[in-house]
Amino acid sequence: MTRIRVLSPVGVASSDTLSVPPLPQSLAGRTVGFIDNRKANFDRLADEIGAILSAEHGVKAVIRRRKANAATPAAPEILAGLAKDCDVVFAGSAD
Amino acid sequence: MSELGALGISGLPLVMIEHPLGGERSEGISRRARQAVEQLKSLLTQPPGASTTLTGEIGRAEPARVSSRPPSIQAGLTDPATTNPATTNPATTSPVTVNDTPEAVLAAFCEREWCDGLPIVPPTEERVRTMLGGAPADRSLGAMPPLWRVATLDKLAVNAVMAGCEPAYFPLVVTAVQAMLEPAFNLYGVQATTHPVAPLLIVHGPIAAELGLHAGSGCFGPGFRANATIGRAIRLILMNVGGAWPGRHDMATQGSPAKFSYCIAERADASPWGALHDDNRVTVFGGEPPHNVNDHVSTTAAGILATVADTAVSLGSNVGWYFSQSQLLIVLGPEHAQTIANDGFSRADVQRFVFEHARLPLRTLKLGGMWGIQDWPRWMNAVTDDDALLPQVPSPEDVMVMVAGGPGKHSAVVPNCTFSRAVSRPIRPI
Numbered sequence: 001m002t003r004i005r006v007l008s009p010v011g012v013a014s015s016d017t018l019s020v021p022p023l024p025q026s027l028a029g030r031t032v033g034f035i036d037n038r039k040a041n042f043d044r045l046a047d048e049i050g051a052i053l054s055a056e057h058g059v060k061a062v063i064r065r066r067k068a069n070a071a072t073p074a075a076p077e078i079l080a081g082l083a084k085d086c087d088v089v090f091a092g093s094a095d
Numbered sequence: 096m097s098e099l100g101a102l103g104i105s106g107l108p109l110v111m112i113e114h115p116l117g118g119e120r121s122e123g124i125s126r127r128a129r130q131a132v133e134q135l136k137s138l139l140t141q142p143p144g145a146s147t148t149l150t151g152e153i154g155r156a157e158p159a160r161v162s163s164r165p166p167s168i169q170a171g172l173t174d175p176a177t178t179n180p181a182t183t184n185p186a187t188t189s190p191v192t193v194n195d196t197p198e199a200v201l202a203a204f205c206e207r208e209w210c211d212g213l214p215i216v217p218p219t220e221e222r223v224r225t226m227l228g229g230a231p232a233d234r235s236l237g238a239m240p241p242l243w244r245v246a247t248l249d250k251l252a253v254n255a256v257m258a259g260c261e262p263a264y265f266p267l268v269v270t271a272v273q274a275m276l277e278p279a280f281n282l283y284g285v286q287a288t289t290h291p292v293a294p295l296l297i298v299h300g301p302i303a304a305e306l307g308l309h310a311g312s313g314c315f316g317p318g319f320r321a322n323a324t325i326g327r328a329i330r331l332i333l334m335n336v337g338g339a340w341p342g343r344h345d346m347a348t349q350g351s352p353a354k355f356s357y358c359i360a361e362r363a364d365a366s367p368w369g370a371l372h373d374d375n376r377v378t379v380f381g382g383e384p385p386h387n388v389n390d391h392v393s394t395t396a397a398g399i400l401a402t403v404a405d406t407a408v409s410l411g412s413n414v415g416w417y418f419s420q421s422q423l424l425i426v427l428g429p430e431h432a433q434t435i436a437n438d439g440f441s442r443a444d445v446q447r448f449v450f451e452h453a454r455l456p457l458r459t460l461k462l463g464g465m466w467g468i469q470d471w472p473r474w475m476n477a478v479t480d481d482d483a484l485l486p487q488v489p490s491p492e493d494v495m496v497m498v499a500g501g502p503g504k505h506s507a508v509v510p511n512c513t514f515s516r517a518v519s520r521p522i523r524p525i
Binding site: 001002003004005006007008009010011012013014015016017018019020023024025026027038039040041042044045048049052053056057068069070071072090093094095 | 103106127132239417
């Protein structure tokens, strides 16, 4: 049987990496943020998570910021604001 | 989560909740909120460093980091690529050696998830070199989402060979990729969405005929190598370079046949208004499959365009909800186009007519679709009259009008996915 060598069609990934800061050990006294991606019910989910974290884990404040729509990235000012004000941020959810 | 790995942030903590979230009632949302909090608690108490994986490498199973997923949820989220024992690592970028028969080659490419399921031309080094035609193999057009792999000319050429392209098609393929990588096209959204969008390539100028692109009868369908293989090359590139595999990074709920191949040319010779562009150029349009416009009886522009406008609006369309990005492509059959032109309509008149008539009343829009999560301008959100007819696109210029097809009383409306704008680029030698 003749054999042939064929090339892979798969693209080469970038090897760049970013360091991810560790999560705090506790959320007590912390500020938690949400990037609301405007998918249906994400606002209600975020409100419920925020309420639980405030009531049961001593979270100081909960901030929710809405993207323009679900399919485009959050505006830079939203990201900058959350980075400045929050200790932990939930970046969104799918459908 | 290899998308995070591709972004170099594979150590980013994740919490997983049941899918779906949309359409759930209060108790379902409360359950998911509790799932998220329980997992977050687990992540917070993990030893320092336990959640950090920073290789960013594709094709290698990442160490399990989030161990707190409820088992019932985890089962539903399992990545098929890492669990199918019959699957050879699909992410390898190295050459492979296979038996030289059509059946063995197809089996090898299917096994690696390197093709669309149809037979391919084996991409040998010689064929790829011929496809490149002397262009620099390592030239990068940029990183292609959703896995942000580098779109080098050699990888594009491999996929073009596989698709069955003639080397003469390659500059067009490269230009289409460049157009898709422009920010306005939002290729990440097009690739990853649950919507069935596929990039439609519209080829303008003399090059269309020179390459054998078909613009006549059945132009959206089979039978013509240039249309079929150029469109297929784009799909293979989106899958193999971008990494959008169905159900894994290409999250289309159902997808569409247009995802196999979607490439047409203009019928400038049959257009009363000339071509959209006279130069050699390709437009990429993130569209749904064509929606048929059947009008066998109208003898006036208003009649034909009333049918077009009605076809262009429906509660189930994405168009209109993300308003600023919404566009409609109207592909008029030559007979419909002539009937419209016989009433003295210019292309701008057609655009204006469709803009004014392709509308739904507010009361209909409130029934479902994306009501409540739409991205509308302030003036539209302020409307309270349920009988008010609201536009689908921001301006008449967002109704693109072209002519293609053969004899018959049919046209097509191609709605866009509403988060991607059409992009046109001139085709030049590489």
